[in-house]
């Protein structure tokens with residue numbers, strides 16, 4: 538009996554000892570929790586999406602600008618400042634896209650790791666603009682092939698704050714690159730079905746110049762490359778003339794810019810006896826709702842390619858590249 542008791546107490550002791558060891562091990566080598574992930578703050582959704590894809594499980598990414606937010610006029614909030622000062626890495630676009638945040642980000646870069654990802658591209662790949670002699674057009678995400686050239690800079694930035702994960706970041710970036718290539722192929726294929734005389738894209742502001750260059754479209758934004766400038770009456774009547782003369786059948790509204798000017802154009806053309814329809818809403822400077830397909834970079838561009846092709850008479854699957862576009866989008 539004693540032997541049994543001794544045996545029982547020995548087992549009990551072993552169990553307690555083992556669980557103490559386990560507790561100690563957990564304390565020393567805890568599983569990766571949320572708090573241990575690299576904290577990345579990105580200004581736009583497009584940069585946040587890229588950082589999430591390349592960082593994978595090792596990062597926790599916060600995007601400061603959600604759906605419908607205009608980066609040209611966005612100014613950092615108090616909670617943005619807190620998030621940025623606590624981040625391991627802050628990624629922003631640059632090229633004067635975040636015009637109201639440049640000063641803050643410049644100061645922040647003295648104490649934190651801050652990278653302007655679009656400014657890593659060689660200038661030869663960038664489009665200039667009449668309105669701003671010394672500045673380049675920042676809307677490079679509108680061409681997936683060009684946007685993909687920014688990915689190495691994001692990979693390098695992540696590696697600089699966590700060198701031991703370089704292999705993971707590189708592998709994730711390679712996988713994402715394949716998907717960006719497929720997206721670019723889809724865009725080329727879809728838009729090539731739009732007749733040359735219909736390759737005319739009229740939108741609220743000049744966000745689509747890289748799109749135009751990649752797909753041989755003439756692109757007109759009512760406002761300039763920044764939404765900060767207002768369209769004058771002369772500009773509006775010039776554009777109405779253009780719609781009537783060129784018999785443009787569709788114009789597009791943007792998710793992050795007021796549709797006021799686009800509607801004025803349609804009314805102006807109607808007064809001249811030319812009917813123009815709204816071809817759809819395009820994502821220009823912000824992605825769709827987080828958690829939805831359109832809330833990813835791939836979904837955002839798939840939506841734009843599919844909407845433009847379809848509205849201008851081209852041939853494209855109704856639900857887009859991978860059948861994932863929502864019907865109302």
Ligand SMILES: [Zn+2]
Pocket residue numbers: 609676742743744762763764821822
């Ligand atoms: Zn813009």
